[in-house]
Amino acid sequence: MPLVALTGGIASGKSTIARRLAEHGATIVDADAIVRHVQRPGSPVLDALAAEFGADIIESDGALNRAALGARVFGDSDAITRLNAIVHPAVRVESQRRIGEALATDPDGVVVYDVPLLVEARADDPWELIVVAHAPADVRVRRLVDIRGLTEPDARARIASQVSDEERLAIADAVIDTSGDLADTIARTDELWGTLAERIRTRAGR
Structure with missing residues (x-):
């Protein structure tokens, strides 16, 4: 495949x-969709983001306020590094799972x-x-x-x-x-x- x-x-x-x-x-495996998935309300990634960047990046309904998080890290290389250290490992695991699932469904x-x-x-x-x-x-x-x-x-x-x-x-x-x-x-x-x-x-x- x-x-x-x-x-x-x-x-x-x-x-x-x-x-x-x-x-x-x-079969398209969408990294942006995976990012949204791993940052869903109640996820360990979202909890870690709130701990690192402030609880106010979470909306009242528990969802991530992406604009607030973006404003907090945009143009700050150190903040972006810390953000990526939280998000990228989870994205890697989930992307590999979805790719493996696609392979199992259609090996060719x-x-x-x-x-x-x-x-x-x-x-x-x-x-x-x-x-x-x-x-x-x-x-x-x-x-x-x-x-x-x-x-x-x-x-x-x-x-x-x-x-x-x-x-x-x-x-x-x-x-x-x-x-x-x-x-x-x-x-x-x-x-x-x-x-x-x-x-x-x-x-x-x-």
């Missing part, structure tokens, strides 16, 4: 690629791990292919402003807080350029799917 990692910076079109790969039959299927923080946390995992969704920073800024309603300074700050494009591209086995329109991104994703087995064989033979 091919195990493919899909990553990309904020507003890179990664989710569009994941949805298209799912339409082709891939393709599993795609959709993960924003691949460079930061999972680059050395045994992926058979690493795919990077890529668009220039200015394109991503425009998307964040036009689609998500951020101000341009906020959009640029969000992009700057992540690893650089160069670091992401350095680990890529395949790059999907998403700077065009939706149809172009879909076509490039279809091309990747059609050549997936060949790309994996090429990588294995390096």
